[in-house]
Amino acid sequence: MKIVVFSGAGMSAESGISTFRDNDGLWEKYNVYDVATPEAWYRNQDLVLEFYNQRRKQLLEMEPNEAHRLLARLKSEHQIEIVTQNIDDLHERAGSENVLHLHGELRKSQSTLNPKLVYPIESWELKKGDFCEKGSQLRPHVVWFGEAVPMMDQAEALVADCDLLIVIGTSLNVYPAAGLLYSVKSTAAIYVIDPSPMDISPYKNCVHIQKTASEGLKKLIHDLEFRTL
Numbered sequence: 001m002k003i004v005v006f007s008g009a010g011m012s013a014e015s016g017i018s019t020f021r022d023n024d025g026l027w028e029k030y031n032v033y034d035v036a037t038p039e040a041w042y043r044n045q046d047l048v049l050e051f052y053n054q055r056r057k058q059l060l061e062m063e064p065n066e067a068h069r070l071l072a073r074l075k076s077e078h079q080i081e082i083v084t085q086n087i088d089d090l091h092e093r094a095g096s097e098n099v100l101h102l103h104g105e106l107r108k109s110q111s112t113l114n115p116k117l118v119y120p121i122e123s124w125e126l127k128k129g130d131f132c133e134k135g136s137q138l139r140p141h142v143v144w145f146g147e148a149v150p151m152m153d154q155a156e157a158l159v160a161d162c163d164l165l166i167v168i169g170t171s172l173n174v175y176p177a178a179g180l181l182y183s184v185k186s187t188a189a190i191y192v193i194d195p196s197p198m199d200i201s202p203y204k205n206c207v208h209i210q211k212t213a214s215e216g217l218k219k220l221i222h223d224l225e226f227r228t229l
Contacts, residue, residue, distance in 0.1 A: 004162040010169020067213035068094035108141035
């Protein structure tokens, strides 16, 4: 069975990662236009670097939660691909291997001059004066508001070919990523795991499990009679 998991902020919330859109989320503390747009970067690089440095520092203190670990165990039984809106590396640290990051990766940097030049960040801090091989300042390897999502075509191809799509911890309100569900073939099943009420009527063969990521995934594994280690 070909399984694609599409994960959002609710997947990592159980690990203590701050979400953006909740009442106490990051956007309550920061204006998106000050820290997550290309214009913000050119206007105030110090503020943008500090914002992502603090998020990176927090991430290094966090651990994968039970939902991350359950998904990693499924790879021994099924062909599984993960498409995530999250910029953390908790899927990988739990043991998942095929992870496509739609919105970039917090623990990587990219050249301001050439976004194809990408480098790992060994610790938590990216500083002014950290340059790429072309001599350009390094910026967070994150897709900002107003920028194209370069991995969308690849994500759509994965979703279009799957037999089962498991959506975890995303409101399905953020486009273009939310449009991935329309790429699912008619014979595939969709399960949406999220504790909030949700209108799933636009999607065919879709079931909403109104639970947290870990509890909902445990229920789904039980209902579909998947074995886990």
